[in-house]
Amino acid sequence: MRSSKVIHVVSCHAEGEVGDVIVGGVAPPPGETIWEQSRWIEQDNVLRNFMLNEPRGGVFRHVNLLVPPKHPKAQMGWIIMEPADVPPMSGSNSLCVATVLLDSGILPMTEPETRLILEAPGGLIEAIAQCRDGKVQSVEVHNHPSFADQLDVWIEVPGLGSIQVDTAYGGDSFAIVDSVKLGFALTADEAKDLVDTGLKITKAANEQLGFSHPLNKDWNHISFCQIAAPVNYDGGVANAANAVVIRPGKIDRSPCGTGCSARLAVLHAKGQLNVGDRFIGRSIIGSEFHCKIQSETEVAGRKAIIPSLSGRAWITGTHQHMLDPSDPWPEGYKLSDTWPVGLKL
Numbered sequence: 001m002r003s004s005k006v007i008h009v010v011s012c013h014a015e016g017e018v019g020d021v022i023v024g025g026v027a028p029p030p031g032e033t034i035w036e037q038s039r040w041i042e043q044d045n046v047l048r049n050f051m052l053n054e055p056r057g058g059v060f061r062h063v064n065l066l067v068p069p070k071h072p073k074a075q076m077g078w079i080i081m082e083p084a085d086v087p088p089m090s091g092s093n094s095l096c097v098a099t100v101l102l103d104s105g106i107l108p109m110t111e112p113e114t115r116l117i118l119e120a121p122g123g124l125i126e127a128i129a130q131c132r133d134g135k136v137q138s139v140e141v142h143n144h145p146s147f148a149d150q151l152d153v154w155i156e157v158p159g160l161g162s163i164q165v166d167t168a169y170g171g172d173s174f175a176i177v178d179s180v181k182l183g184f185a186l187t188a189d190e191a192k193d194l195v196d197t198g199l200k201i202t203k204a205a206n207e208q209l210g211f212s213h214p215l216n217k218d219w220n221h222i223s224f225c226q227i228a229a230p231v232n233y234d235g236g237v238a239n240a241a242n243a244v245v246i247r248p249g250k251i252d253r254s255p256c257g258t259g260c261s262a263r264l265a266v267l268h269a270k271g272q273l274n275v276g277d278r279f280i281g282r283s284i285i286g287s288e289f290h291c292k293i294q295s296e297t298e299v300a301g302r303k304a305i306i307p308s309l310s311g312r313a314w315i316t317g318t319h320q321h322m323l324d325p326s327d328p329w330p331e332g333y334k335l336s337d338t339w340p341v342g343l344k345l
């Protein structure tokens, strides 16, 4: 056996969404901040290709790279690699990172609760892990400031006509549309149709509305379409299913933490939820994030909230990914049968 690299990974999923964690074998990328390091990873693309492309990865896979924190308050930093983006934050991936850090002993676990400050590319988050018998049971993440951007605006979507959308930021950027108006029940058998519809809406929303984070000028597109069911109230707690369509063509198997945060920001901006109110987001496979509006804040003068999301993550294995120097595809490959290519925003 010969290998010119050995990348150590603890594989994990949070409420169904894969979020593998690189725990060794990769030197920290250059950059003064984790954001700068994440831009380096995005531009270089070698690690992304190695981990996400076939034969090691696939379109369903997200991979997180642990890096030393830059902020003095943080115990660990990390960079999120998703199929289309290297985003500022991710809910499901933050749950996987917190769980792997504690379950594998990289950071010490205190029972019944371990509080962590973690540094995502877009800034600090707090992760509060409930722990029992040496295992993380669930993690509550206090997310980045989240805000509504454009509310109740209309876009023209080829093949679908005029569609009303809200746009919002919850650690990543969303166009949020009503599932009932589009004729979806958000069941698993609709997955392919949801993807086709969501990709068209994301493209149209980028072309006709756009998004620019007021404090992070590098983040200037809408990443995801959230096809969201109307809010129900069960015992006074708001809940709703969603299907978040991830470019280039898959549905979030988790209820999408940044998506629930963006939705909470919209519901808060519309006066439908207030500070202290809870919300349960449900995914297409029936998994849940339990969310709450923790507080109000502002982002460059705009009204914003600090949302939290709570969910569970499970380790699924460990891997050592290697590269034989004679392998003719050191960065792997993508084929459009499983990884739609050429689909631009």
Ligand SMILES: O=C(O)[C@H]1NCC[C@@H]1O
Pocket: 017, 082, 087, 089, 090, 091, 092, 093, 172, 246, 252, 254, 255, 256, 257, 258, 259
């Ligand atoms: O939970 C989330 O925020 C995400 N899940 C995969 C794509 C998003 O980053």
